Each structure stands twice: as structure tokens, then as C-alpha cells.
Amino acid sequence: MATGIVGEFLDLKAETDADVLAMQCGDFYEFFADDAELVADELDLSISQKSSHGSSYPMAGVPLSELTPYVNALVERGYRVAVADQYETDGGDHAREIVRVVTPGTVLETSDDDARYLAAVVRDEAADSDADGPYGLALADVTTGRFLATTVDDGSDLRAELYRFDPAEVLPGPRVRNDDGLLGAVREDLSGRVTAFDAEAFATGRARHAVREQFGRETTDSVGLDSELAVRAAGAVLSYVEETGAGVLASMTRLTAYGADDRVDVDATTQRNLEITETMRGDADGSLFDTVDHTVTAAGGRLLREWLTRPRRDRETLAARLDAVEALASAALARDRIREVLDDAYDLERLASRTTSGSAGARELLSVRDTLALLPDLADAVAGTPLDDSPAAAVLDRVDRERAADLREELAEALAEDPPKAKTGGGLLKEGYDEELDELIGRHESVKSWLDGLAEREKRRHGLSHVTVDRNKTDGYYIQVGKSVADRVPEGYREIKTLKNSKRFVTDELAEKEREVLRLEEARGELEYELFEALRERVAERAELLQDAGRAIAELDALASLATHAARRDWSRPELTEERRLDVEAGRHPVVEGTTDFVPNDLRLDAERGFLIVTGPNMSGKSTYMRQAALIQLLAQAGSFVPARAAEVGLVDGIYTRVGALDELAQGRSTFMVEMQELSNILHSATEDSLVILDEVGRGTATYDGISIAWAATEYLHNEVRARTLFATHYHELTTLADHLPRVANVHVAVDERDGEVTFLRTVRDGPTNRSYGVHVADLAGVPDPVVSRADEVLDRLREEKAIEARGSRSAGDGDGTGSGAGEVPGGGAGDTQQVVFDLSSGSFAGGDGDEGAAGTGGSASEGSRNGAESGSMAAGSGERAETAETAAPAAADRLDPETRAVIEELSDVDVAETPPVELLSRVQEWQERLD
Numbered sequence: 001m002a003t004g005i006v007g008e009f010l011d012l013k014a015e016t017d018a019d020v021l022a023m024q025c026g027d028f029y030e031f032f033a034d035d036a037e038l039v040a041d042e043l044d045l046s047i048s049q050k051s052s053h054g055s056s057y058p059m060a061g062v063p064l065s066e067l068t069p070y071v072n073a074l075v076e077r078g079y080r081v082a083v084a085d086q087y088e089t090d091g092g093d094h095a096r097e098i099v100r101v102v103t104p105g106t107v108l109e110t111s112d113d114d115a116r117y118l119a120a121v122v123r124d125e126a127a128d129s130d131a132d133g134p135y136g137l138a139l140a141d142v143t144t145g146r147f148l149a150t151t152v153d154d155g156s157d158l159r160a161e162l163y164r165f166d167p168a169e170v171l172p173g174p175r176v177r178n179d180d181g182l183l184g185a186v187r188e189d190l191s192g193r194v195t196a197f198d199a200e201a202f203a204t205g206r207a208r209h210a211v212r213e214q215f216g217r218e219t220t221d222s223v224g225l226d227s228e229l230a231v232r233a234a235g236a237v238l239s240y241v242e243e244t245g246a247g248v249l250a251s252m253t254r255l256t257a258y259g260a261d262d263r264v265d266v267d268a269t270t271q272r273n274l275e276i277t278e279t280m281r282g283d284a285d286g287s288l289f290d291t292v293d294h295t296v297t298a299a300g301g302r303l304l305r306e307w308l309t310r311p312r313r314d315r316e317t318l319a320a321r322l323d324a325v326e327a328l329a330s331a332a333l334a335r336d337r338i339r340e341v342l343d344d345a346y347d348l349e350r351l352a353s354r355t356t357s358g359s360a361g362a363r364e365l366l367s368v369r370d371t372l373a374l375l376p377d378l379a380d381a382v383a384g385t386p387l388d389d390s391p392a393a394a395v396l397d398r399v400d401r402e403r404a405a406d407l408r409e410e411l412a413e414a415l416a417e418d419p420p421k422a423k424t425g426g427g428l429l430k431e432g433y434d435e436e437l438d439e440l441i442g443r444h445e446s447v448k449s450w451l452d453g454l455a456e457r458e459k460r461r462h463g464l465s466h467v468t469v470d471r472n473k474t475d476g477y478y479i480q481v482g483k484s485v486a487d488r489v490p491e492g493y494r495e496i497k498t499l500k501n502s503k504r505f506v507t508d509e510l511a512e513k514e515r516e517v518l519r520l521e522e523a524r525g526e527l528e529y530e531l532f533e534a535l536r537e538r539v540a541e542r543a544e545l546l547q548d549a550g551r552a553i554a555e556l557d558a559l560a561s562l563a564t565h566a567a568r569r570d571w572s573r574p575e576l577t578e579e580r581r582l583d584v585e586a587g588r589h590p591v592v593e594g595t596t597d598f599v600p601n602d603l604r605l606d607a608e609r610g611f612l613i614v615t616g617p618n619m620s621g622k623s624t625y626m627r628q629a630a631l632i633q634l635l636a637q638a639g640s641f642v643p644a645r646a647a648e649v650g651l652v653d654g655i656y657t658r659v660g661a662l663d664e665l666a667q668g669r670s671t672f673m674v675e676m677q678e679l680s681n682i683l684h685s686a687t688e689d690s691l692v693i694l695d696e697v698g699r700g701t702a703t704y705d706g707i708s709i710a711w712a713a714t715e716y717l718h719n720e721v722r723a724r725t726l727f728a729t730h731y732h733e734l735t736t737l738a739d740h741l742p743r744v745a746n747v748h749v750a751v752d753e754r755d756g757e758v759t760f761l762r763t764v765r766d767g768p769t770n771r772s773y774g775v776h777v778a779d780l781a782g783v784p785d786p787v788v789s790r791a792d793e794v795l796d797r798l799r800e801e802k803a804i805e806a807r808g809s810r811s812a813g814d815g816d817g818t819g820s821g822a823g824e825v826p827g828g829g830a831g832d833t834q835q836v837v838f839d840l841s842s843g844s845f846a847g848g849d850g851d852e853g854a855a856g857t858g859g860s861a862s863e864g865s866r867n868g869a870e871s872g873s874m875a876a877g878s879g880e881r882a883e884t885a886e887t888a889a890p891a892a893a894d895r896l897d898p899e900t901r902a903v904i905e906e907l908s909d910v911d912v913a914e915t916p917p918v919e920l921l922s923r924v925q926e927w928q929e930r931l932d
């Protein structure tokens with residue numbers, strides 16, 4: 001059992017559930033034992049050995065002033081770090097206690113401008129264990145005081161919300177903590193840490209109490225936090241913030257309850273697919289946010305990101321944003337002036353938190369002063385311009401500018417112009433701010449100048465050369481006299497030290513002045529810091545005002561950013577219609593238009609035409625077209641202009657996407673199971689007011705399965721869900737659905753084919769496409785020429801024989817003709833082509849009659865012509881023939897002449913592995929002769 005300092009360390013460590021403890025020992029914070037090793041490992045600190053009562057312990061330490069960066073570095077790596085400070089007891093001894101636990105969700109000093117959320121998730125203990133939810137969710141950004149709470153219906157909504165906020169730390173409530181499936185999913189989605197926090201803090205009574213303590217009973221009721229689950233999550237967050245000692249509770253001035261009616265459901269998969277804040281590869285560059293972000297302040301960037309990741313449904317908010325963007329977009333000069341002013345703004349929301357936590361120094365209060373001073377400048381930039389009575393001006397009017405001016409004034413009167421970085425040691429406050437301080441400073445300065453002039457005076461008075469006055473730690477103030485004249489010093493000089501070339505003396509007067517200067521120095525420092533702290537507290541009391549002003553600046557910045565982008569890229573204001581429609585004229589993809597010469601396209605989804613089947617060759621632009629639709633919808637519901645000549649946008653309650661197995665496979669994410677889970681989620685969650693984007697469904701399985709699932713999903717979405725849907729598919733067969741389902745229409749991405757060259761036109765036209773251009777893509781991709789020309793040959797032959805329509809493809813590549821069936825067709829006997837038809841009335845596959853299926857007569861005979869021979873006849877992959885062979889094959893085989901049948905039997909009996917090649921050759925020759 002360790003005793004002494006290490007024992008104390010280990011005792012304190014046992015008190016906390018933190019991963020690491022830093023304990024103050026005089027001028028250092030020390031880590032001992034395992035903690036020392038961990039810190040040394042993670043942060044390259046050097047380690048030494050501390051002997052304590054016969055045992056030896058690893059030890060590592062950092063100076064007091066350097067603790068913060070070390071702690072933050074540990075927290076960035078996901079550790080929770082307890083900090084124990086040393087204090088003096090009444091008896092004059094030292095004692096230590098833990099004053100703060102720094103955790104990923106409560107750390108104040110962060111290295112970037114992004115919001116940093118702490119989340120708590122609660123589930124009703126009494127809820128049915130089979131049901132998935134509901135959950136209470138609270139999210140707090142302690143660096144800015146943002147605090148939100150809501151209730152979500154199920155695990156998928158919960159994951160979507162968590163993905164959106166990407167919390168640095170998640171506190172699961174008692175029931176959630178034991179839900180391995182959910183926690184596993186959360187861990188997979190997020191980089192944040194999961195912390196098991198005191199279950200008691202999630203209990204209804206305690207949580208409600210915490211919320212009321214913080215916001216008052218009335219506010220708690222009036223913010224509409226009626227859900228007990230949301231209150232429990234919010235209460236747990238408050239307790240955690242309090243318990244970890246971040247000291248920012250006072251900056252959490254408001255709790256925003258947001259409900260499902262205002263939210264647009266964008267699940268985690270869709271957020272990823274639409275590349276809202278990062279690309280599928282995980283880069284911020286090339287995301288939607290990256291493209292439209294022209295903000296000049298950190299807070300503006302945070303807000304714009306929030307708008308894009310949390311689109312809304314309430315018309316009023318969106319209309320106000322659009323009005324503001326419109327006004328700002330057309331008033332270029334005023335906009336530029338506003339952005340110029342904003343460029344000087346500091347992050348007031350963060351400064352508010354730092355002020356309440358007591359970590360803000362004089363320089364930070366100066367930043368507050370300077371940023372508040374911008375408010376009148378911003379008002380000036382707006383006044384007399386077309387913005388004057390626009391919502392852009394209204395944003396500024398929401399700040400109490402008089403109180404802001406008072407605070408600015410108060411800070412201006414108090415703070416020195418160029419205060420030092422250190423909070424203690426003087427120089428923080430202006431002369432004239434406090435009489436007592438001025439007097440102390442006056443006396444301090446006068447003693448100091450007495451000391452400064454002493455050497456000169458002594459030289460003159462006593463005719464000495466080589467005299468200096470200085471101080472150091474051991475000797476205090478002294479008069480130093482050169483050896484040559486040391487014997488001529490006057491009476492009253494007491495020698496204290498002899499050096500090689502000089503001697504040091506003190507006098508009574510000097511000793512007296514030394515005591516005085518030290519006393520004044522200390523008194524001055526103490527008083528100044530006291531005054532500074534009082535000032536900081538007065539600022540902290542106005543945290544809400546700072547947040548309001550910070551928010552207004554952020555909003556103006558985000559709006560100006562949207563306006564700037566709209567003006568630069570010629571975006572237009574979407575008309576938010578009450579109807580269920582998305583009608584886009586000359587729409588573009590917001591990100592792709594910036595990187596290529598983009599071909600604009602129209603889109604119409606409405607009551608008559610609510611489901612578009614999008615066909616076209618691979619690489620022609622199908623996904624781009626569909627994502628563009630989703631992004632235009634999303635931008636409109638973020639309050640932004642959209643990349644189109646004109647757009648009528650009916651608000652949606654959710655945007656759902658699922659992206660083809662191929663793209664996802666590349667991410668190593670998709671399996672057929674995942675694909676089906678995503679489809680299932682869409683079919684369950686989407687409503688008549690949703691927008692659904694399906695980029696290939698069913699490719700992860702065999703053709704028959706795939707088509708059947710895609711077919712059934714289409715019918716379900718069309719008939720039951722009635723969501724506005726865009727569905728890209730390589731199953732051309734599905735295009736026939738347009739003839740049978742009233743709201744389904746076909747569109748295709750056009751290509752131009754001339755002289756054997758295929759050009760992608762990128763133009764979307766009505767009607768289905770008639771073939772795919774896989775071979776062309778193979779060519780583009782650099783597949784060797786001989787293979788490409790052979791593939792062309794094979795394809796031509798297949799087409800001639802119309803066999804292509806009688807055979808689907810189970811190719812995982814891009815469709816027709818290049819799949820496993822292709823090779824055998826040209827050489828295959830004409831008579832044994834197996835026709836399989838998708839029966840549109842029953843929605844099932846039927847084995848075709850051999851007579852009708854005879855190749856060379858137009859492929860699919862009766863069914864085929866009904867469906868349109870070129871475009872849509874239903875075909876089955878030859879690789880799938882086994883499924884129908886049982887019904888169809890015997891009939892076909894019966895009609896073969898006996899000789900042919902014999903050849904086929906012999907052929908299928910051959911053991912290729914066991915037969916020598918030469919013999920094989922001669923047998924093939926023989927069979928051919930017999931067939932002739």
C-alpha cells in the first residue's frame with residue numbers, strides 16, 4: 001500500500017471514474033504509476049521514478065501553466081482526465097482535491113471552430129422490450145452554450161440525429177446502456193466516446209429538478225419540453241456538466257426543444273449519400289457544405305452547417321431566410337460591406353462560455369468589446385440600403401443593442417489596450433478605472449522609479465563609478481559596486497556578497513524600499529485581478545446578451561454566405577408551394593456544376609407523375625440527376641436558393657436515399673443485407689410527403705430476386721406510400737411499369753450514337769432508354785481494344801438474333817449482353833433459347849412456351865411485342881435458367897431430334913478434368929459432325 005504523495009494520488013484516483021488523474025504538487029501537475037505510463041506513451045512525456053517509502057513508482061509531470069494543452073491532447077484521444085488542485089489547509093498543510101474532470105464532451109478549449117456536442121440518450125424503462133424506442137435525446141455544446149432536447153421515435157431516428165450532431169461524448173441512460181445493438185451502432189457511426197454516467201442522474205425526479213433549477217419552472221414548461229424522456233436526457237446533461245466541473249452551466253441560458261413536426265427526416269445513410277458535410281470518402285472538401293460555405297466567422301460556419309444538416313419544414317422560418325437571402329443577393333455592395341465588417345468579429349458564443357467558466361483573460365474580454373462594437377457598424381451597413389426593411393436587418397434588431405453598447409462601454413473603460421496574456425501580474429486594466437488601484441499603482445510605480453534612479457544617485461552622491469542596482473531571488477534588491485571602488489562605499493553599506501569583479505551591498509533604506517515594493521506589487525496584482533474577476537463576472541451575467549449578439553452575427557454571416565453563393569452561381573429562389581410537387585427548371589447539381597461544364601436538366605414530380613423510373617447507360621448521369629433533386633429539395637428546406645433556373649418545391653417531411661450496391665461495395669459497406677435493411681427502413685418511414693431516391697435496388701442478389709424486389713418495392717411506394725420517388729435501375733424491364741401504374745413515368749439520360757461513337761449528352765428526356773452502353777464504358781475505362789471490339793461483335797450478334805431480349809443478364813457489371821449468358825448465345829443452338837416472361841398482370845415470372853420463344857423470330861413473341869420489343873420485354877438471365885428449367889426444359893428437350901439429344905447427353909457427361917485435351921478436341925469435332 002503506497003503512502004505519501006503516491007498514496008494520496010492513488011486515493012484520489014480511486015475516488016474518480018476518470019481514466020487519468022493529474023495532481024498538483026507545487027508548481028507541477030504530476031501523474032503517477034499507470035497514469036504516468038499512459039501519459040508518457042500518448043504524449044511523449046519523459047518518465048522518471050519516484051521512490052516512496054521503499055517502493056518506486058513511474059512519474060511524469062508538466063508545469064502548471066502547461067497543463068491545459070496536455071489535458072486537451074489526452075481528451076482529444078478520448079480519455080477523461082481528472083484534475084486535482086492543491087490548496088492550503090487552515091493548519092498550513094497542503095491538501096488536494098479533484099476540481100474538474102475534463103471529458104471529450106465538456107472540454108472548453110478546442111482546436112477547431114466546429115460545434116462540440118455532449119449527448120444524453122434515455123429510454124423508458126417500462127417500454128415494451130420488443131419496441132424500438134422512443135428515445136429522449138439532449139445535446140449540449142458547452143463551448144457555446146447551445147442546448148437542445150427532443151424525442152425521437154426509434155433507433156433509426158436516434159442514429160440519424162446523433163449522426164447529424166456527431167457528439168464528442170454520449171451518455172447512455174440506464175436502459176440504453178444495456179442495449180448492445182444500439183450502442184454498437186452508435187459507436188460505428190460516431191467518433192465520439194460513450195461514457196457510463198450515474199444512472200440516478202437520468203431519473204425523472206432528479207432530472208426534472210436539474211432542468212428547473214437551470215431554467216426555472218416556467219421556462220421549462222414554456223419551451224414545450226413536455227416529453228418526460230427529453231427532460232430526463234436534458235437533466236442528465238446538466239448534471240454531467242455540473243459534476244465534471246466545467247463551470248459553464250451559467251452559459252447554458254436556454255433550452256431549445258425541437259419536435260418531430262419541424263424536423264425533416266434525413267437518416268444517417270442519406271446524410272452520407274448526399275455528401276452534406278463530407279464526401280463518401282470522408283473528406284470535407286467536395287461536400288455540399290464546403291461548396292456553399294463563404295462564411296467569414298467561425299459561428300457563421302457552424303450555423304450554416306447546422307442549417308444544411310437540419311433542414312426544416314416550417315414555412316415561416318424558411319420564408320424569412322429566403323427573403324433575407326434574396327435581399328442580400330441583390331444588394332451586392334451592402335453585402336460586401338457586411339461581410340467586411342463581419343470579418344473582424346470574434347466568436348461571441350464561445351467567448352460567453354469562456355467568460356462564465358472563468359477561463360477568459362483580458363484579451364478575450366477585449367475581443368468581446370471589439371465584437372460588440374461591430375453591431376453599430378453592421379446596422380450602418382444595412383441602413384439606407386435595400387436591406388433596410390428586409391429580414392436581414394431584422395436579424396440585427398433581435399439584439400438589445402443598447403445593452404450591448406453599455407457592455408462595450410464598460411469594457412472599454414476598464415480594459416488596458418494591450419493587456420498581457422497572463423491573467424495575473426498586472427497590466428490588465430486601464431488607468432482611471434479604479435481609484436484605489438490607481439493609487440496603489442502610483443505608489444508602486446514611484447517606489448520602482450526610486451529604485452530605478454538609485455544607482456545614478458549613489459554614483460553622484462558618493463563619487464562612485466560602476467554602480468548598478470538589481471534584484472534576484474536569493475539576494476533580493478542589492479547595490480552592486482565594482483571591485484576597484486568597493487572600498488570607497490559609504491557608511492551604511494552592508495556587504496552581502498563578494499563576486500569576482502564586484503561586491504554586493506544593501507542599506508536599511510534599500511531593504512525598506514524592497515519590502516514596500518514587494519508589498520505594493522502583491523497588493524496591486526491582487527486588487528487588479530479582483531477587479532478583473534468582478535468585471536468578468538459582470539460580463540458572464542450577460543452571457544445571454546453575448547449569445548444573442550453572437551447568434552445575430554452568425555445568422556447574418558450564414559445568410560450573406562448563401563446570398564454570395566446564389567449570386568456567384570446564379571442560383572434562384574425556390575418557390576415553396578403547398579402542393580406535393582418538385583418542379584425544377586434547368587436544375588444543376590450544386591457541387592458537380594462547380595467542377596464541370598454542367599448540362600442542366602428539368603425535373604417534374606407531382607400528383608400525376610409522382611414516380612420516375614430513370615434509365616440510361618452507366619456513367620450517363622443518373623445518380624447525379626437524382627442526387628441533384630434531393631439536394632435541391634434539401635437546400636430549399638435549409639432556406640437557401642437552389643441551382644436551377646426556377647424551382648417549385650413542396651416541403652417534405654423526409655428525404656430518403658439508398659445508393660446502389662456498386663458504389664457502396666467500393667466503400668466496403670454494402671452487403672445485400674444492408675441494402676435490404678435500407679430499403680426496409682425507407683418503406684417503413686417514408687410518407688406521402690417524403691422524397692425517395694433509389695439508385696438501384698436488388699443488384700446485390702440474383703436477377704430474378706432483384707427484379708422481383710425492385711418491382712414490388714415500386715408498386716408499394718407507388719400505391720401505398722405514395723412518396724415522390726426517383727428510381728434509377730438497370731432493369732429495363734421495370735420501365736414497363738409506366739404502362740400499368742398511373743403515376744409512374746419513365747425518363748432516361750440521352751446518349752448520341754454516331755459512327756460507332758457514343759456521346760453522353762447528359763440530357764434527361766421522357767421515356768425509357770432502350771439499351772445500355774456497357775461496352776462503351778468498358779472502352780472508356782481502358783479495357784484493351786481487342787476485348788472491346790470482340791464485345792461489340794458479340795453484342796451485335798446478340799442483337800441480330802434478338803436473343804438479347806430473351807436473356808437477361810445477371811452480370812454485376814452494367815447490364816445487357818456482357819453477363820455470363822453472353823458467351824454461349826452466339827454459338828448456342830437456336831432452338832433451345834429459353835423465353836421467360838414477366839407477367840405484368842400477376843407480377844410473376846412465367847416460363848415461356850418453347851414455340852413462342854424460338855430465337856430468330858423476334859425473341860419474345862406475344863408478350864414481347866406487347867411490352868415493346870426493343871425497350872421493355874422481360875428477359876431472364878440465362879444464368880437463372882435453372883429456376884424455370886423444371887417447367888420449360890422437358891418440353892423443349894422432347895422436341896429435339898434423338899441425335900441432337902444424344903450429343904447433348906454425351907456433352908454433359910464429359911469429365912473435362914479427366915479427359916486429355918487431344919481426346920476432347922476430337923470428340924468436339926465428332927459432335928459437330930453429328931449435329932451437321
Ligand code: ADP
Binds near residue numbers: 598762
Ligand atoms: P450514372 O449514375 O448514370 O452511372 P453518374 O451520375 O455517376 O452516372 O455520372 C457520371 C459522370 O457524369 C459523373 O462524373 C458526373 O460528374 C457527370 N455528369 C453527370 N450529370 C452531368 C451533367 N448533367 N452535366 C455534366 N456532367 C454530368
